[in-house]
Amino acid sequence: MTMQLTDAVALASPEAKARAHAEAARKNLRTEPPAVRIAIISAAILFLTVFVVLPLVVVFAQAFSKGILAYLAALSEPEALAAIRLTLLVAAISVGLNLVFGLVAAWAIAKFEFRGKTFLITLIDLPFSVSPVISGLVFVLLFGAQGYFGSWLREHDIQILFAVPGIALATTFVTFPFVARALIPLMQEQGTQEEEAAISLGASGLQTFFRVTLPNIKWGVLYGVLLCNARAMGEFGAVSVVSGHIRGETNTMPLLVEILYNEYQFVAAFAIASLLALLALITLIAKTVLERHLDEGHEPRDH
Amino acid sequence: MTIEVKNLVKKFGTFAALDGVDLKVDNGELVALLGPSGSGKTTLLRIIAGLDWPDSGEVSFNGADALAQGARERHVGFVFQHYALFRHMTVFENVAFGLRVQPRAVRKDEAAIRARVKELLDLVQLDWLADRYPGQLSGGQRQRIALARALAIEPRILLLDEPFGALDAKVRKELRKWLRSLHHEINVTSIFVTHDQEEALEVANRVVVMDKGRIEQIGSPNDVYDNPATAFVHGFIGESIVLPVDVADGAVRLGDRPLALAVDGLSPGASKLFVRRHDMLVGPPGSGAFEGAVQHVRTFGPVQRAEVALFGGETIEIDAPRDRELRTGDRVGLEPRRYRIFAG
Numbered sequence: 001m002t003m004q005l006t007d008a009v010a011l012a013s014p015e016a017k018a019r020a021h022a023e024a025a026r027k028n029l030r031t032e033p034p035a036v037r038i039a040i041i042s043a044a045i046l047f048l049t050v051f052v053v054l055p056l057v058v059v060f061a062q063a064f065s066k067g068i069l070a071y072l073a074a075l076s077e078p079e080a081l082a083a084i085r086l087t088l089l090v091a092a093i094s095v096g097l098n099l100v101f102g103l104v105a106a107w108a109i110a111k112f113e114f115r116g117k118t119f120l121i122t123l124i125d126l127p128f129s130v131s132p133v134i135s136g137l138v139f140v141l142l143f144g145a146q147g148y149f150g151s152w153l154r155e156h157d158i159q160i161l162f163a164v165p166g167i168a169l170a171t172t173f174v175t176f177p178f179v180a181r182a183l184i185p186l187m188q189e190q191g192t193q194e195e196e197a198a199i200s201l202g203a204s205g206l207q208t209f210f211r212v213t214l215p216n217i218k219w220g221v222l223y224g225v226l227l228c229n230a231r232a233m234g235e236f237g238a239v240s241v242v243s244g245h246i247r248g249e250t251n252t253m254p255l256l257v258e259i260l261y262n263e264y265q266f267v268a269a270f271a272i273a274s275l276l277a278l279l280a281l282i283t284l285i286a287k288t289v290l291e292r293h294l295d296e297g298h299e300p301r302d303h
Numbered sequence: 304m305t306i307e308v309k310n311l312v313k314k315f316g317t318f319a320a321l322d323g324v325d326l327k328v329d330n331g332e333l334v335a336l337l338g339p340s341g342s343g344k345t346t347l348l349r350i351i352a353g354l355d356w357p358d359s360g361e362v363s364f365n366g367a368d369a370l371a372q373g374a375r376e377r378h379v380g381f382v383f384q385h386y387a388l389f390r391h392m393t394v395f396e397n398v399a400f401g402l403r404v405q406p407r408a409v410r411k412d413e414a415a416i417r418a419r420v421k422e423l424l425d426l427v428q429l430d431w432l433a434d435r436y437p438g439q440l441s442g443g444q445r446q447r448i449a450l451a452r453a454l455a456i457e458p459r460i461l462l463l464d465e466p467f468g469a470l471d472a473k474v475r476k477e478l479r480k481w482l483r484s485l486h487h488e489i490n491v492t493s494i495f496v497t498h499d500q501e502e503a504l505e506v507a508n509r510v511v512v513m514d515k516g517r518i519e520q521i522g523s524p525n526d527v528y529d530n531p532a533t534a535f536v537h538g539f540i541g542e543s544i545v546l547p548v549d550v551a552d553g554a555v556r557l558g559d560r561p562l563a564l565a566v567d568g569l570s571p572g573a574s575k576l577f578v579r580r581h582d583m584l585v586g587p588p589g590s591g592a593f594e595g596a597v598q599h600v601r602t603f604g605p606v607q608r609a610e611v612a613l614f615g616g617e618t619i620e621i622d623a624p625r626d627r628e629l630r631t632g633d634r635v636g637l638e639p640r641r642y643r644i645f646a647g
Contacts, residue, residue, distance in 0.1 A: 193387035199399035
């Protein structure tokens, strides 16, 4: 069999041989020498290991350094539980708000023509380009005791700073672009024809939204919500400025990690950190799955 | 349902998409809006559907003001050029959509909806595709489903925007015939937009020729072909020979050569003479208004196409029957059996 194959090659026409040579030459041009290839790949792997995998391993190693019982005990401290509760609450509020804002903004940008549209698109990105600390400071300037609305708020006995509303506001501000960013290109690409078709078939605005628009963008919405949620739970800078660090009351998980660490409670600090790391891993997996759906785009699914 | 449009104006910025359009469509007609791209035909269709709003003018259905209603209330079936099928729904659900979104009080029950959808899918001969998604269909199939979906709401008017524009030539031809017979069957007042003259002339009862936001001519397919009202229509529909002529002192001249053509009713000045290729009758020299020498002859089936250099300048292509063979170098007289002279 092998003999026959070799014979076949040997007997091949000159053109075929020339083609084979050209093929090989092209392959050589395209790929670097093996040594270079190995060097580049190992550099990448080394970098990833040192900067990404190692820290992740360290987090879990530290968290479990005194055994699983100590880990569980650290997590069931009242302070830790309060921080987890607050983080979940704040994430729920800001993801909920940004879902609505993001949908509205994306809708306006993708489906209507109006003056100042480019400006609006730029504005949506603002929270990404501003340092989170500044984002937090803005709310201190607005609602702090010396802020614009400070005295009015005190008169009416409304607490925004150093309380849940302030934390939720700062988080919402910082995570605003995620949903809108995920949806704008998707909705722009889809255009308005399906909506027009729905309306001319007698659908109301709400029916059109829930039966036509939303099903078409649902993967994009989930994608935006996922990233928004990850950032909302992990936000440190903006929240740190407005929270006031009141133990058991206004500490979110990232803030508590810092406090515990500064107090040399390493197991407790890394136990909380491990939860955040876990969230990151889950987000990563969910993101990959969602991206696959988004890539499929609007290809129909078989039954 | 009759449709009446009066003095419709629509501007996009400084561009006038519609510049004073008047149109009346009678009950049960199948009308084609024909024009080059940018002529305003799609804008007119979208305004009638309620998907766009005019800057001024009136639209009425059976005498009632239609502009007072949104697209949702107008009960108009609209078929989009790119189908606009709901990609996340099966073919069945696409067709059922208009029935499912009706207010509860008038909504049919599930069994009745199923029966109606089945009926419509039979009508467009695609009942076997009910469970597929739009992405799994060919262009022609999608367009027929889009039509079935529009018909589900029993529209008072059917509007089709370049219905066959995105399809290949063979499928277009089939669907044209099919649309004609379908219209015959359901007899709903219909308007379709096209830039393809063959399509307009073959399918429609009446053709509305548009250019630059204005209606150039309204007439039967024969009318717009045989008696074009304007230079634009003559040039746009069918192939025409266009000769620059001069009207002065009671004569029509090509270059410095006077032509034996009637000048009644022509305004003096530089003008354009339009003739169809097959309307130039070939005779012996001196027998017609034009005279020239044959430069080149090609034969296509029943006709011979000859390139003739006219005395007075200009070379034209004519189509002549093959009963008298033309040869290069022949001198011929040409008499336009039917022609139009437009100023400008």
